[in-house]
């Protein structure tokens with residue numbers, strides 16, 4: 001507070017853009033002054049809801065508008081690099097949709113440009129700003145969780161087929177951003193398989209395994225071709241296990257005080273004895289504030305030098321590196337690729 005209002009221009013008013021416009025419009029420290037979309041229909045929709053906002057079909061007009069401090073980019077992934085770069089070069093802070101770019105080389109260029117100009121760059125890894133994921137991180141960091149053992153996520157539905165990126169780049173990016181936020185472990189290799197069921201189109205079903213520099217392993221199953229919608233993650237620790245179901249309206253997290261004990265009795269040296277431990281099951285409270293509301297405030301605080309981006313360029317780059325390796329692995333039928 002006390003800082004000047006951040007004037008925002010939003011490029012892309014398709015499926016996700018309206019959520020961004022709404023959150024930037026209602027935050028007391030930000031104001032949307034311009035919305036840009038190539039589609040006149042989409043612009044008319046924006047104009048109906050926000051009659052005072054300037055509308056344009058030309059992104060360069062928005063980017064060169066001297067009244068704008070920050071540019072929000074919610075266009076398809078292939079255009080993220082060009083638009084982010086142009087906005088940074090025009091001296092604007094950038095809030096770009098996930099994934100940051102289509103290559104790690106492009107992500108590096110954007111990070112460098114933002115650093116050089118001391119501009120804020122945030123990648124919209126939305127789940128990191130949800131109450132459930134934040135609470136999960138707290139629980140995992142506690143000694144009562146033990147050491148992380150596995151992360152097993154299913155994110156499937158009869159989804160919107162994208163034509164510029166495969167299903168890993170569209171959906172697994174959420175799981176990868178959650179993983180990178182809740183664990184300190186470093187990913188070291190990946191193995192992925194994927195299949196397309198529409199000729200000439202990107203893979204619409206994929207299975208990704210991520211190996212870490214410790215005894216943690218992650219598996220992510222994503223699909224646009226499932227009859228049912230599932231958003232469920234199991235996170236195992238040596239002392240507790242968490243089930244995170246994002247489709248639950250309340251009780252998104254359940255913590256199981258369950259695990260195994262391995263006998264080190266020398267009499268049983270040739271016969272490993274696994275004991276099972278079953279304790280309480282509880283559902284921690286989670287904050288249900290809309291993630292984008294928290295993220296927009298965080299973006300403003302970063303611009304004002306009060307906070308450092310939680311999901312900045314480096315986090316975006318880390319995920320693109322995993323996705324690039326996953327693509328290489330997929331083309332070699334799951335051969336492991338070092339990161």
Ligand SMILES: NC(=O)c1ccc[n+]([C@@H]2O[C@H](COP(=O)([O-])OP(=O)(O)OC[C@H]3O[C@@H](n4cnc5c(N)ncnc54)[C@H](O)[C@@H]3O)[C@@H](O)[C@H]2O)c1
Pocket residue numbers: 011012013014015016017036037038039042057058059074075076077079097098099124125126170
């Ligand atoms: N964070 C999330 O949870 C989340 C959810 C959905 C989508 N997304 C991301 O948001 C982005 C957009 O996805 P979407 O589903 O809204 O796509 P969409 O196709 O529904 O909307 C994109 C809009 O951008 C417009 N557009 C494209 N290129 C443009 C350009 N150069 N200048 C001006 N307008 C342009 C299109 O006309 C369209 O209206 C993607 O990066 C996607 O990964 C994020």
